[in-house]
Amino acid sequence: MKYLVLSASPNFDGLTEACAEAAATGIREAGHQAEAVRLNDLSVGMCEACGNGWGTCLNNQRCQVEDDFQGLHLKAVEADGLVLVTPVYWGEMSESAKAFTDRIRRCEASSTKDSRLAGKPVLAVAAAGGSGGGMITCLQSMERWIQHVRARTFDLIPVNRWSRAYKLEAIHAAAHTMAENKF
Ligand SMILES: Cc1cc2nc3c(=O)[nH]c(=O)nc-3n(C[C@H](O)[C@H](O)[C@H](O)COP(=O)(O)O)c2cc1C
Numbered sequence: 001m002k003y004l005v006l007s008a009s010p011n012f013d014g015l016t017e018a019c020a021e022a023a024a025t026g027i028r029e030a031g032h033q034a035e036a037v038r039l040n041d042l043s044v045g046m047c048e049a050c051g052n053g054w055g056t057c058l059n060n061q062r063c064q065v066e067d068d069f070q071g072l073h074l075k076a077v078e079a080d081g082l083v084l085v086t087p088v089y090w091g092e093m094s095e096s097a098k099a100f101t102d103r104i105r106r107c108e109a110s111s112t113k114d115s116r117l118a119g120k121p122v123l124a125v126a127a128a129g130g131s132g133g134g135m136i137t138c139l140q141s142m143e144r145w146i147q148h149v150r151a152r153t154f155d156l157i158p159v160n161r162w163s164r165a166y167k168l169e170a171i172h173a174a175a176h177t178m179a180e181n182k183f
Contacts (some may be wrong), residue, residue, distance in 0.1 A: 001032045001033070001080040001081070001179060001181060002032070002033045002035070002078070002079050002080055003027045003032060003033065003034050003035070003079055003080060003081045003082065003083065003175075003178075003179060004034075004035050004037065004075055004076055004079040004081075004082050004083070005020050005023050005024045005027070005034050005035065005036045005037070005082075005083040005085070005175075006020075006037050006039055006082065006083065006084045006085065006097075006100070007019070007020035007036070007037070007038050007039065007085045007086075008038075008039045008040065008084070008085065008086040008087065008093065008094045008096045008097035008100075009038075009040060009086075009087045009094060009127075010040045011087075014087070014127075014129065015087070015127040015129045015159065015161070015164060016085050016086065016087045016127045017038075018164070018168060019085045019125045019127050019159060019167075019168065019171050020036060020083070020085045020125075021036075022168045022169075022171040022172040022175070023083040023085065023123060023125070023171050023172070023174070023175035024036050024083075024175070025172060025175075026171070026172040026173065026174070026175030026176035026177075026179065027083075027175045027176065027178070027179040029172075029176055030175075030176045030177075030179035030180050031179075032080075032179040034083075034175075034179075035075065035079075037072065037075070039072075039096035039097060039099075039100055040096045042067075042068035042072065042096075043067045043068045044067060044068050044069045044072065044096065044099050044100050044103070045065055045067050045069075045099060046099050046102070046103075047063070047065070047099070047102045047103050047106060048065055050064055050065075054106070054110070055106075057103075057106035057107045057110060058106075058110045058112060059110075059112055059113070061107045061108065061110070061113050061116070062107060063103050063106065063107060065103070069100065069103050069104075072100065073103075073104055073107060076104060076117065077108075077116040077117065079120070080120065080121075080181075081120050081121040081122065081123075081154070081178055081179070082117075082120060082121075082122045082123070082151070083122070083123045083124075083125070083175060083178075084097065084101070084122065084123070084124050084125070084142065085124075085125040085127060086125070086126060086127065086138065086142070087127050087128070087129065088126050088127060088128035088129075088130075088133075088134045088135055088138045090134065091133065091134030091137040091138055092134070092137065092138055092141060093126075093138055093141060093142065101142075101145045104117075104149065105145055105148050105149055108149040108150075109148040109149050109150070115149050115150040115151075117149040117150065117151045118149075118150040118151065119150070119151065119152055120151045120152065121151070121152050121153075121154035121178050121181075122146045122151045122152065122153060122154055123154045123155050123157070123171075123174050123175055123178055124139060124142040124143065124146065124153070124155070124156050124157070125157045125158075125159060125171055126138040126139045126142065126156075126157075126158050126159070127159050127160075128158070128159070128160045128161075129160065129161055132160035132161065132162065135158035135159070135160065136158065138158075139156045139158060142156065143156055154174065154178045155174045155178075157170060157171055157174060159171070
């Protein structure tokens with residue numbers, strides 16, 4: 001099985017990357033493939049709300065804004081499951097996580113086509129490194145996104161600076177269990 005591990009921080013060695021690494025290791029130790037992608041290394045712009053609010057996303061499941069989103073969208077559709085790790089910014093997902101999730105939601109949550117993410121397990125992680133606040137509001141919006149694209153919430157894990165050590169273990173275990181696909 002093939003899993004896509006998305007992380008959404010500009011930092012290469014922070015909490016977000018540590019969480020993504022723990023998840024990828026858990027998947028690989030379960031004997032499956034994990035492709036790690038740092039959203040901030042790609043060019044994924046914002047949804048432009050084309051037309052009257054819907055563009056080609058509605059009927060063609062394809063975003064008409066041409067950038068790195070197209071390739072990433074395909075990888076997500078082809079994956080057996082997803083891990084999404086975002087730093088908590090103002091109690092929400094980071095901008096790169098938001099840009100990606102907004103655009104893929106429009107393509108996969110429209111009422112005219114079946115979602116190609118339907119039923120796929122998603123492990124969502126919100127990493128709060130500052131006050132430690134805002135993890136739950138961030139996870140709420142990640143959960144809403146999972147529901148909109150009709151994927152399956154495997155787990156929602158909040159982590160902050162103080163819980164880092166034991167939450168990294170939990171993320172590793174969650175990803176390992178998700179990849180084993182025995183739930
Ligand atoms: C614009 C901005 C807003 C932030 N808002 C919050 C917040 O609401 N709560 C919190 O605990 N940390 C907040 N932080 C801190 C980040 O969550 C923290 O840096 C996070 O762990 C990301 O770290 P990393 O990039 O090293 O992974 C914020 C950081 C930035 C840059």
